[in-house]
Amino acid sequence: AQSVSQHNHHVILSEAASLELGCNYSYGGTVNLFWYVQYPGQHLQLLLKYFSGDPLVKGIKGFEAEFIKSKFSFNLRKPSVQWSDTAEYFCAVNAKGGYNKLIFGAGTRLAVHP
Amino acid sequence: NAGVTQTPKFQVLKTGQSMTLQCAQDMNHEYMSWYRQDPGMGLRLIHYSVGAGITDQGEVPNGYNVSRSTTEDFPLRLLSAAPSQTSVYFCASSGQGNTEAFFGQGTRLTVV
Numbered sequence: 001a002q003s004v005s006q007h008n009h010h011v012i013l014s015e016a017a018s019l020e021l022g023c024n025y026s027y028g029g030t031v032n033l034f035w036y037v038q039y040p041g042q043h044l045q046l047l048l049k050y051f052s053g054d055p056l057v058k059g060i061k062g063f064e065a066e067f068i069k070s071k072f073s074f075n076l077r078k079p080s081v082q083w084s085d086t087a088e089y090f091c092a093v094n095a096k097g098g099y100n101k102l103i104f105g106a107g108t109r110l111a112v113h114p
Numbered sequence: 115n116a117g118v119t120q121t122p123k124f125q126v127l128k129t130g131q132s133m134t135l136q137c138a139q140d141m142n143h144e145y146m147s148w149y150r151q152d153p154g155m156g157l158r159l160i161h162y163s164v165g166a167g168i169t170d171q172g173e174v175p176n177g178y179n180v181s182r183s184t185t186e187d188f189p190l191r192l193l194s195a196a197p198s199q200t201s202v203y204f205c206a207s208s209g210q211g212n213t214e215a216f217f218g219q220g221t222r223l224t225v226v
Contacts, residue, residue, distance in 0.1 A: 009154065034214065043204065044157075044217040090156060100145045100208040101172070102215055104156035 002027045004091050006105035013081050013112050021076040021108050023091035030096040033074040035065055038088045038107075047089070050074065051096075061085070086112045116140050120205050120218035127195040127225045135190040135221050137205030145208045146188040147215070150174065150201040157204065163188055195225045 007022035025031065035047040048059025055067040065076045074091060091105040121136045139146065147162035159172030163182040177199060179191040188207075192199060202222050206215040 004156075006156075036217075043219045046214050049214055092157075100213065100215055101147070101159060101162060102157075102206070104149075104158070106154055106156040 002031075002093060002095070002103045004093055004103050004105035006089075006091055006108050008108045009106065011108055011110045013110070015083055015112055015114055016080050017112075019076070019078040019081045019085070019110070021089055021091075021110075023074045023076065023105060024072050025074065025091075025093045025103075026072065027093060027095065031093045032096050033065075033067060034092040034094075034102070035059065035063070035074070035076050036090045036092060036104075038090065040087070044090065047076070081110075081112050083112050083114050086110060118205055118207050118216050118218035120203075120221050122221060123219065124222050125224070127192070127223065129195060129197060129225060131195050132191065132193050133195065135192075135203055135205075135223075137188045137190065137218060138186050139188075139205075139207040139216070140186065141207060141209075141216065142185060143207035143209050143216075144185070145210065145215075146182065147172070147206050148178070148180065148188070148190045149204045149206065150199075151204060151220075152201050160190065160203075192223075195223075197225045199223065200225045 003026045005024045033050040036044040037047045050057045050067045058064045089108045092102045118139045144165045148160040149157040151157045158174045161180040163169045205218040208215040
């Protein structure tokens with residue numbers, strides 16, 4: 001069965017610090033990978049996605065993620081966080097070519113202090 | 115663009131009551147799904163549909179029913195609400211193939 005593991009449940013950073021959130025998945029076939037963000041009181045929004053090609057993917061608001069197939073990982077990074085990045089971040093996968101059944105990680109709650 | 119619209123935004127039910135959460139999308143997406151979000155557990159798939167007239171169970175289907183009579187609408191029914199169904203519910207839709215999912219604003223349900 002597919003599963004997604006996010007290593008950090010809570011992360012606290014100061015503004016301008018660098019961010020890396022870990023995500024590992026378990027699946028026997030080829031997958032699409034996603035990072036979604038949920039700002040307080042809001043719905044999920046797509047940060048970035050990987051379907052194929054360059055394993056380094058750039059998303060909105062200065063976020064990027066790197067797909068490392070050998071490690072089954074898709075870690076999210078941002079060089080310098082802002083207070084407005086305070087949110088919950090979810091890694092998700094689905095089977096390539098199949099119906100869009102997203103499997104989510106448990107989420108990482110990020111708090112950025114000014 | 116309306117995207118994915120969920121109603122209501124908030125609901126309080128008594129144990130044993132029934133209700134329907136509404137979800138509509140205007141993007142002509144074939145694939146629609148319902149998730150519940152609970153603290154520390156991420157989003158878990160309840161039911162999904164790959165087109166009008168076709169539905170299937172997800173990871174946590176017990177206590178919920180769905181139907182898909184049109185491409186646009188995918189309601190979620192709670193037949194007899196239980197406190198364990200207190201959660202935030204999200205509806206999502208996507209097109210076929212390698213595409214992203216679009217989420218509604220969510221319904222915060224409390225069962226007392």
